[in-house]
Amino acid sequence: MLKPLKEACGVFGAQNFEHKPVFPHIYWGLRAQNHRGHQSHGFLTFHNNFHVHRDLDLVPKIKKEEIQGWLNRLPGYVGIGSIRYTTSGGTDEQSLVKGAQPILAQSEKRGVGISFNGNIVNNFGLKRELEKRFPSFSCECDAEVICRKLLMELVENDDLASSVRTCMKELEGAFSIAGVTQNGELFAFKDPHGIRPLCCGCSEDRKTYAVSSETVGLDINGFEQCFEINPGELVIASKDGFVRNQLVRGEKKAFCCFEFAYFSRPDSTIGNKHVYEIREDFGRNLGREYSEIAEKADIIMSIPETGNDAAYGLHEETGVRWERASRRHRYVTERAFILLSRERFTTIDRKINILDRRISGKTIAVVEDSIVRGDTTKVIIEKLRKKGAKKVHVFITFPRITSPCFYGIDMATYNELIGSRYGAEEIAERIGADTVNYQSIDGLVRATGMKKDELCLGCVTGKYPTPLAQKLADEMKEKFDRGFKETGRIYEIMA
Ligand code: SF4
Secondary structure, three states: OOOOOOOOEEEEEEEEOOOOOOHHHHHHHHHOOHHHOOOEEEEEEEEOEEEEEEEEOOOOOOOHHHHHHHHHHOOOOEEEEEEEOOOOOOOOHHHHHHHOOOEEEEOOOOEEEEEEEEEEOOHHHHHHHHHOOOOOOOOOOHHHHHHHHHHHHHHHHOOHHHHHHHHHHHOOEEEEEEEEEOOOOEEEEEOOOOOOOOEEEEOOOOOEEEEEOOHHHHHOOOOEEEEEOOOOEEEEEEOOEEEEEEOOOOOOOOEEOHHHHHHOOOOOEEOOEEHHHHHHHHHHHHHHHOHHHHHOOOEEEEOOOOOHHHHHHHHHHHOOOEOOOEEEOOOOOOOHHHOOHHHHHHHHHHHEEEOHHHHOOOEEEEEEOOOOOOHHHHHHHHHHHHOOOOEEEEEEOOOOOOOOOOOOOOOOOOOOOHHHHOOHHHHHHHHOOOEEEEOOHHHHHHHHOOOHHHEEOHHHHOOOOOHHHHHHHHHHHHHHHOOOOOOOOHHHHOO
16 A cells, blocks of 8 residues: 555564573564554563663664674563554654653653553543653653553552553553563553454464564564454463463454554464455455446556455456556655655655556556545556556445544544545545445455454444544534544544
């Protein structure tokens, strides 16, 4: 996907029980998941004390002669890492530096570090409360609020499980967290709705245990996946494996359905399926739902990378040739949706090369994963028209996004969403396509293999799994329909 959608974050944590340094595992776990956040990265290890390194941009390549220096700076047999795209707090350089994770909170007796993927909807209310105890917050980020809240509970309760349980009850939103305590324990937990992914794995010899946002973080380390953490569950690594503790039960499951269409890597596994298999099904669904339009196309073309698997499915369903007529410039790696708006247009234009001899004079079925603002799809269509495409029909695997996200994807206003104002026909007109064909919500749900009531579908239905998000969305929708334009993320301006 090349569109201006902004992503959340990725986390990784590891503990070795044979006194081997875990930094290399964390490093590769993050490298495999760098698609989840480009703005900053960081590592935290524990050996007698906490050791932290945070910086902006992608996880760097490390030269052979630099490895020992990194191991010296980040010693320890337990640690966590983070890659981040900001969905709370400022986006200027200073805010990005301050908001880089992992976050560490320490008091005289206790200390805890966390890496966090998600977004806290009641961040500001909690922050005001916590400020009475910790007056100086270093940034506006929700990760610092969670970390301090957890520390406060640990100081009061002296027990990780009851402290995490209190956090699960008082924080509203999405949070998949990997953490390390000052006792050198690796732990991880998920919010009671289980909105973001988080899984556990181990090395073949059962000496190293790890947690990762996506399974690819385990794969790259040669670890096998043990299980996906349940909503409301806390896990703590031990030399005998993970100790699992179901702290909160009975909340509605609400796994983010956008993970399937865009965020997760195609070779990651969610449930029992690889993400690419689900995307292929998306393509087959589109072929069935819009057979008349799809079968008349001369060629199918995908917007790499996330459109590729669905394009294959559409090709299988319709028999129309999938022409690899769009190629990505391999080393132009920025994901457009995590760029600042002024940078997007040129980056999108630079990233994709369209092979004109393959498309000139043809009717093209373009497969794309989603339309958020519409500006990036428009750039692609303009490029296709310039190269001589006769007709351009756009097939979108994710249903029309009509409502903002409160849970860690930075599409946090109605105003920025083209689908909040316009239907498919008007969108086609605005982006220069002949037609825009969205996969149905039911088709999407079926392909995931999950039940509809186990998924978050907030951004395509306007129905959210948590009450404050629903209230804020409803209030803002009413204003938006009367012509009001949000000046910032709903959960920040309405706080
Ligand atoms: S609102 Fe949409 S993007 Fe946000 S968590 Fe729910 S499904 Fe995912």
